[in-house]
Amino acid sequence: MGSEVTGQGLEPSVTVAVIGAGTMGAGVAQVAAAAGHPVVLYDTRNGAATGALEKIHAGLGRLIDRGRMDPARRDRLLSRIRPARQLEEVAEAGLVIEAIVEDLATKRSLFRQLESLCQRETILASNTSSLSITAIGAALEHPGRLVGMHFFNPAPVMKLVEVVSGLATDPDTAARVHATAAAWGKRPVHARSTPGFIVNRVARPFYAEALRLLEEGRGDCATLDALLRDSGGFRMGPFELMDLIGHDVNHAVTRSVFEAFHQDPRFLPSLLQQELVEAGRLGRKSGRGFYRYDGSEPPPPASADPAPRPETITMEGEPGPAAPLLERWREAGIRIDRVDGDGEVRIGSTRLALSDGRSATRRARDDGIPDTVLFDLALDYAGTGRIGISIADQASAGALPEAVGLLQAAGLAVSVIDDGPGLPLLRTVCMLANEAADAVLLGVCDAAGADTAMRYGVNYPLGPLAWADRLGPKRVLMVLEHLQQAYGHDRYRPSLLLRRLAESDGTFHRDD
Secondary structure (H helix, E strand, O other): OOOOEEOOEEOOOOOEEEEOOOHHHHHHHHHHHHOOOOEEEEOOOOOHHHHHHHHHHHHHHHHHHOOOOOHHHHHHHHHOEEEEOOHHHHOOOOEEEEOOOOOHHHHHHHHHHHHHHOOOOOEEEEOOOOOOHHHHHOOOOOHHHEEEEEEOOOOOOOOEEEEEEOOOOOHHHHHHHHHHHHHOOOEEEEEEOOOOOOHHHHOHHHHHHHHHHHHOOOOOHHHHHHHHHHHOOOOOOHHHHHHHHOHHHHHHHHHHHHHHOOOOHHHOOOHHHHHHHHOOOOEHHHOEOOOEOOOOOOOOOOOOOOOOOOOEEEEEOOOHHHOHHHHHHHHOOOEEEEEOOOOEEEEOOEEEEEOOOOOHHHHHHHHOOOOEEEEOOOOOOOOOOEEEEEEOOOOOOOHHHHHHHHHHHOOOEEEEOOOOOOOHHHHHHHHHHHHHHHHHHOOOOOHHHHHHHHHHHOOOOOOHHHHHHHHOHHHHHHHHHHHHHHHOOHHHOOOHHHHHHHHHOOOOOOOO
16 A cells, blocks of 8 residues: 655555545646556545546646647556545545545544544645644544645646644654655645645735735836836736635635734735625626726836936945846946945935835935935846836925936836835835744744745745845845834734844855
8 A cells, every 4th residue: 555655755656545626636636646646536526526537638638739748648647547436445545635625624524534444554634725734633533644735726737835734743744745745746845734824824915015005095006016027026916916816715815814813913904805805896707806807908007208317327335236227327328426325326416215114205304305216126126127116295396207217217117106105016025024034933934945835836036035135134124114113003013033133134044
């Protein structure tokens, strides 16, 4: 049977059973069969397992049409998957993966049945995305054999698997599942069973900050999405992603995490998104969310009109993360004079500086420089095509065109965001890093696991803690402290781990 291991991973000869033949269960069955395992696929619904096999066949057929698979390989894969008519047919499996409805009582009942059917050494795994592994395992006589094995949809494509340990999970069980997932070509990460595990917890600020900016009237959906995509390197902006996920689903996950953390304001749900759900504007699946899906062209992002380019600028001090902009200006033929200072650019009387979490208006007042324009973070200042800026309320009429003209000279489209604390990408990245830092502090995962989870689970361009290291924990802490001061809200409280690293000049990832 069954639980022989290569290193720690299950041998391909070991049978894998999948319970639940919906989209996720069928995908997991395909992944296990592709790795060479005999697979038993069971569902309580009549004909569901057979129907799932037909859908797998159709999906693989599309890969053949694209030249990404040959028919012989497809046939071998399909031959390894056997639909089961009765739950008892999974008894000889070495690993049983549950992918049924997200209901605690139903999962507990299933695992009690599996515990009585399967051999003692059989590993029991739940694909739950939201329920506590500890709570599921509490119903078992031997909860050490239960582990979370959270795949991401579509399972054959998405690389991440969160291997989730409950309070009673045997460490060897988690290690075997981790090694098995790696042998299946996945990027597994260990996580402790806490609300949202890694991804659904750390990702909340990606949506929450965009929703808050929209609620405050700082920018429209198309512009904010463009900044997160074009400047941040995210594959989709937050509003188009929420429309794709479905606002009913996205809002429910946020509410679930919020309630599970005893209404911690870090996870406060958005009233604006709640209103969309109440109106039935669920996104793509309903034909309307933040955008319309009726065949009409989506609105373009806001871009500043062309402005005159300056001939000379002064760079005061070192530009920090924005250093590549200097080369872009040099290539554009702009003369750059260098003097000591705080890392700011002067164009005549106008100051152009990287946002630090304060509003331009507050920073102009603090520093006594009315003509203050702030620009946003970028993943890659050397290659980005768009940048967001905001201007102080005190600024003269000439300040904005001077700043816009300089940035346009570097080949950038400029989106002017209404002034307020922090610019969109900077505050989003700092909040993502803060949440990841707290997950590490509380033992949910390690820093490498947090970054791997976000890169391979939701396709972030850079892990949030790697991004924090690039910016420097001191800068991230400063941004969060400024946001917390501006809003007077515990939502922006810095993680103690982030504060500790900032105070010790440390980093999240250390070179060993």
